[in-house]
Amino acid sequence: MKTSNTINTDISKGSIWFSLLNVIFCVWLIIRGSYDLTDNYVYQRLTVLYITIITLSFSILAIFYLAHKKEHPALFYSFHTVIFLMGLLWAVIIYILLNYFNDTIISLNLSIITLLPATIAFYTMPIALILFSAPIFFILIFSEFFLRDFFTGLQLTGGVIILFVVTTAYYILAEWYERATKSERENQTLIKTLKKTSDYDSLTGLKNRRSMHSCFESIKNRIPADIFIYAFVIDIDFFKQYNDTLGHIAGDKCLVKVASCIKNAVRKDTDNVFRFGGEEFVILATGNADFDPYELAGRIQSTLKLMALPHPSSAVSDYVTVSIGGAKGHDQLSFDTLIQQADIALYQAKEGGRNRAEIITSNKP
Ligand SMILES: Nc1nc2c(ncn2[C@@H]2O[C@H](COP(=O)(O)OP(=O)(O)OP(=O)(O)O)[C@@H](O)[C@H]2O)c(=O)[nH]1
Incomplete structure (x- = not known):
């Protein structure tokens, strides 16, 4: 994981922001659960999942801290593993909310609230984005179309909205990123040319x-x-x-x-x-x-x-x-x-x- 240039600094900033959002969101869900939910057994299992996500979020921070100190391929792989585990846990939470509590609104919101920050944080790292969002998309489709007894237009529209928001956000950000890196490359070339012309004599090349x-x-x-x-x-x-x-x-x-x-x-x-x-x-x-x-x-x-x-x-x-x-x-x-x-x-x-x-x-x- 390269951390030396500005692009990688941005990636690490995005990932730190993403981790903190996950922590905040889990804390909010724990508080919400303590008010709303009556099924204690499932509620406790959800709390365990939220706490695991919080722990994984802090491990992302730890990975980026270590990556700043020492570049190592193991950090790159552990980062992707943590991101995948987080996606998996959110998918399980969404599954439980949909199938045990029949809580469609919160689970659709949950999908957006987890997928959108992931898209913003990882649009330059498609592998991380896929690893995180694939389990969530899979569970949404699986729950909506195969497990549930009924199927409503509202759920379908919700699913389509999520897909639309995430893909458009991804492509808009990817285009901005492409433009920014292109202009950065052009600036670097210009700086090199200016440096060369300011240090060298144009007639003799000395x-x-x-x-x-x-x-x-x-x-x-x-x-x-x-x-x-x-x-x-x-x-x-x-x-x-x-x-x-x-x-x-x-x-x-x-x-x-x-x-x-x-x-x-x-x-x-x-x-x-x-x-x-x-x-x-x-x-x-x-x-x-x-x-x-x-x-x-x-x-x-x-x-x-x-x-x-x-x-x-x-x-x-x-x-x-x-x-x-x-x-x-x-x-x-x-x-x-x-x-x-x-x-x-x-x-x-x-x-x-x-x-x-x-x-x-x-x-x-
Ligand atoms: N063609 C050309 N001439 C130049 C350039 N830079 C300086 N000169 C000329 O070089 C000449 C230098 O002349 P002087 O300083 O009198 O020296 P010199 O005629 O070589 O006489 P000595 O050094 O005493 O042998 C001047 O006529 C300048 O115009 C350049 O980039 N191109």
Whole structure:
């Protein structure tokens, strides 16, 4: 019995409500019996049945209490068994009221009062509803049509009304439920799509700047003491000139290719690539004492070189190149400071002639 989602919470709420109604109704019948009934023997037997129903109602509450603590298939089966036993007991009570006391009105009302809450509580659990209502329907039909000496239009109409009320209530509720779950599914899909669009850059498909900080924090919390975080800021050289010469559309395509080149150059399981904004990218990578940040930077540059994207207006190469600034993090270094350090290194790489990498490895907090 799953209790984790809202639908199951609703089911448990419905069942608790159903149990309490049964208790209240049994108590009322006990009080009524003590006033009205004269046949003490049968009355006592009915009281025993009412008390058993009250006990079963409390066992439903106990089952739901346990189900909240621990999901177990045994709870699912015991819930259905209890529901079936309750249906059976109500059927016996209706049978006795009809056949010993000839109490048609109360037994028809009894059927409605037990079947309707069951329909409302269990419309999402057809098995429970069938287990509960089948004995009651059976006893109504059996008593009305086979056992009783007489048969009146009133009884037939009563039976039809009960059947009508229960089935229409079931179908109306089932339709509402279907609509509610459909809209819930649509909302979930929408939330997922919104989350994806808010965390990812629509042009390159890389994660965007928004998700960088939380990614840094989760890496920091995850890695052991002998592993370090590195931040790299990568900037395409003379990209303004690229746009000016080849146009913005070609510029966009170039950004997509450079993004995929960076993605292919890093280790997918440990490194995260982001579009920082404009023609800048960021890598958050991790490495141990043997990790060589220049090697990673060199890998990006050689992958880009292999791609050989023509850049007619670059002052450093015939092809698109990048400058890379890197910084090594440590315990006391905040995310902002780490990026700032990588930015300083990038500035040094640009100043140093572009198409090169500079890494700051001895950071102070
Ligand atoms: N096509 C395209 N261009 C962009 C995008 N975002 C930023 N840019 C352009 O990137 C260029 C960046 O130019 P600058 O900051 O001067 O840098 P640069 O020309 O690469 O020069 P250096 O970095 O010094 O080598 C600007 O012309 C921006 O318009 C984008 O999404 N698509």
